[in-house]
Amino acid sequence: MESLKAAIPEKLKQLIRDSTVHTLRDTCSSLHHFFLHFEPFHQMVAELADPSYALCGKNKETALKYKQLGNQCFSNADYAKALDYYTRALRRAPFEFGAIENNLIATLYINRATVLHKMNLLVECLRDCNRALQICPSYSKAWYRRGKANVSLGNNRDAICDLNIAKTVESSTGGKKQIESEVKIILDQSKSANIAVQQRHKENSLNTVGEMPQIKLQSVSMPDKGRGTVPSYDVSPGSLVHAEEPYATIILKQCRETHCHYCLNDLPADRVPCISCSIPLYCSHQCQIKAGGQAFRISTEDNHILKNLPRDLGEYAAEVIQYNDCEQKLDDVTEHQHECQGVHWPAVLPSEIVLAGRVLAKFLSKSSSGDITSFVEKLELSHCYERMPFESKLDSHIYAIVLLYCLKHSHGTMFSIDGISISQVVIVISQIQVNCMTVVRLKSIDAHGLSDQSGGFPFHSNVHLTSNVEQIRVGKAIYKAGSLFNHSCQPNVHAYFLSRTLYLRTTKAVAAGCQLELSYGPQVGLWDCKDRQSFLQDEYAFHCQCTGCSEVNLSDIVLNAFRCIYPNCSGAVLESRVLECEKQKTVHFPIADKVIKYDDIYEVCLHAFNQNDASTHIQPGHCLKCGSYCDLESSRAIVDKALICIKRLQDAILSKEISNTSISDALRSLHLLRSNLHAYNKVIAEAEDNLAQAFCLVGELQLSADHCKASIQILEKLYDPDDIVIAYELVKLSSVQLSLGDDSAVNSISRIGAIFSRYYGLHADLVFPYLQYLRREI
C-alpha cells in the first residue's frame, strides 16, 4: 500500500485532495489509469487475489502434520495442546466428497471429541461426535465416543442407543464384545438409578428472548444533523424501540481466533472451521453454513446404516445424523462465500474494506445486471466524503481500486472497473466510516480472574467481583435502519447486541416527535466536551451538535477541574483547553438560564453566573465561584506525580501482587489529588476505585466498600445517577457488601436490577449472567 501511495504523482494527489463528489469520477479514473501502467500494482493484486498465491486454502499435508502433532500431545496427556492441533488440522483439511470411509475430517472430529471428553467438555464432545457422524454415519468410533459422552452426561437412554448402533456398525468381533459389555454395565446402573432426563445438545441457537419492538418510528429531517428518528407517540424508559439484523458484518482482526466469524459470540472449544478456506472459525455448523452457504452433508442414499438398524434405533440415528443444525432460514446472500477461496485479500485488507466488499457482494447478488452504477443511491446511507481528510480520501481511492480487482477475481460476477464503479466504491467506503456500528460484548464475568471453563460465572463460589466490567469490541456492522439514529453525548437510547442483532432501548422517557439518539462512543461523564468532539471529528467526521456539546452541564465543568485554593470554596478552576470549549457554550446558551434548574452547576461556578457576560469573566486558573487565582502549573506537577503512584497500584492489581507500601503510597497520592483537584474530578473517582480493588484483594473489605462508595459518589455527579456506568460500579460494591454480610447490599442490588432492566430489558440476564447470582443472594 505504502509503495503504491508513494508512487502516485504529486499532481494527481493534489486533485484527490481537492476532489468532491462531483469530481470523484475523474480522480478515480485518473488513478486507475495510472495503476494500469504501474507494474507493482498488478503484482500486488495478483498476490492478494490470485489463487496460485493463496496461502489460506486447504492443504491435506499440513492438516496431516497437525493431526500427527495432536496425536503426540494426546499421548503425552497434554490435552489443551492436542485440542489446538486438531482444530488447526480441521482448519486445513480439505473436504473430500465421496470419501465416506477414513474421511480425514470425520477422524479429526472424533480425535478432538476424545480430547474434549478427557477435558470434561461433554456437550462440546457430543457436538463433535455429531459432526463426524454427519459425514460418516457408520463410523463406529464416533457412535462409541458419543455413547461414552452421554454416559458422562447422565443421558443413559441415549448412551445405550449410541452404543448399540456402535456395536452394529463395528466390524471386529472383539470390538462388538467390548461394546456389549459396556452396554450391560449401563443397563445395570440404570436399573438402580432413575434414568436422567434426556437432553438433546443442539448446536448454538440464537440466544434471544422473544421481545419485539412495539413502537412506531418515523424518519424526520433535522437542520443540523440530517435525517433522524423520532417515535410517533410518547415512549417510557426501558422500551425496546428497534431490533435489526445487519446488512453486513465483519469480525475485527483481534477477535479472529476468539469469536465466531458469523454471530460474533465467544468461540467454544469445539469451534468449526470454514469448509473451503482456512480463515474463519465458527461457533457451530449453523453459523458456518449461514456465512459460507455450504455444508458437508452426506446424501440420504449414503445412509446404509439407517436401513440395517432396527426401526427405533434407525429413527434415533436419523435424528442424530440429520439433526437440524440450520433451523433458521438462510439468507440468500452469504457473507463469506465470495471471499472463500483461500486467497489473501479477505485476511489482509483492513476490516472496513472487507466489509465494503461484503456490502458490494450482497448488492451484486441481488441485482441481476451486475450494474453497480446505482449502488450508492440504492444503499440510501449518508456519507462524509467531502469532510474526509486528505489521507483518508487517498486511501479510499486506492482501496476502492484494489477491492474491485479482488472482487472481480473472487466474485464470479462480471462488472466493469472504471471511474464510475470506482467512485461508487469510494463513496461506500466513506458511508461505512460514518454508518458502521462497532459490535461490542460485555467481557465474560471474571471475579478475581476466575471464571468457569465455559467462560461463565462460577455461581457456586463465594467470590466477589471487583474488577471493572469491560466492553470488548468484536465486530463492525452496517444496520440500514439503525444508521438513521443520530448521535448524542447525552443519549436517550442504549444500543446493544445479542449475536449480530442490534437492539435499541430507551433509557429515558421520550416524548412523541423528539429525537431518539444513541451514543456513537463518547458520552457526557466519560470524557469532557473537547475530547468528545475530537473523537467524533476523527472517527465520524462531524462536529457534534448535541445538547451535551452545546449547553453547559456540570460534568463537563468538573470532570477535569482543579479545586479552589480556599478549602471551603466548592468552585471549579479550569485549564484553558477545557475553558475555551465551555465558553463557546455560554455564548449560545447563557449559564444563567440554567441556574434554577441545575443548582449544582451554580455550586461550582457562582462567580461566572453573577456576571452579565459570563464568557468574558471566565478565565483559566481562576475559580469559577469566587474568582481567586490558583497556580495550575504547580498543581498539575503535584497531580502528575501522584498519578504515577496510582498507576503503580493499578499494575500491582493486575499482577495481583499488592504490597502494603503500594497501598499506603496510593493513599498518600489520593490525599494529594483531593487537595489539588476539584472534588468531582474523574481522576479522584478512578483512584478511589483502584484503592477499592486493592483493599478487596488484600481482604480489607470494609475499606474496599468505603472507597467504592467514594468513587460512586463522584460518578453520580458526572453521569446520570441511573446511568449503566453506576450499575457497573454498584456491582462491585454489592459484591463486597454481600461478603461483609452488610444489609445495604439489598439496596445496591435492587438499584442494579432497576438500571439493568432499563438498559437491557428482558435481555439483562443474558448479557450479564452475574445478575442472577446477585438476585439469588438477596
Ligand SMILES: C[S@@+](CC[C@H](N)C(=O)[O-])C[C@H]1O[C@@H](n2cnc3c(N)ncnc32)[C@H](O)[C@@H]1O
Ligand atoms: C449514522 S448517520 C445518522 C443519520 C444521518 N443523519 C442521515 O441523514 O443519514 C451519521 C451522520 O449523521 C450526522 N449526525 C449524527 N449525529 C450528529 C450530531 N450529534 N451532530 C451533528 N451531526 C450528527 C452526521 O452527519 C453523521 O455523519
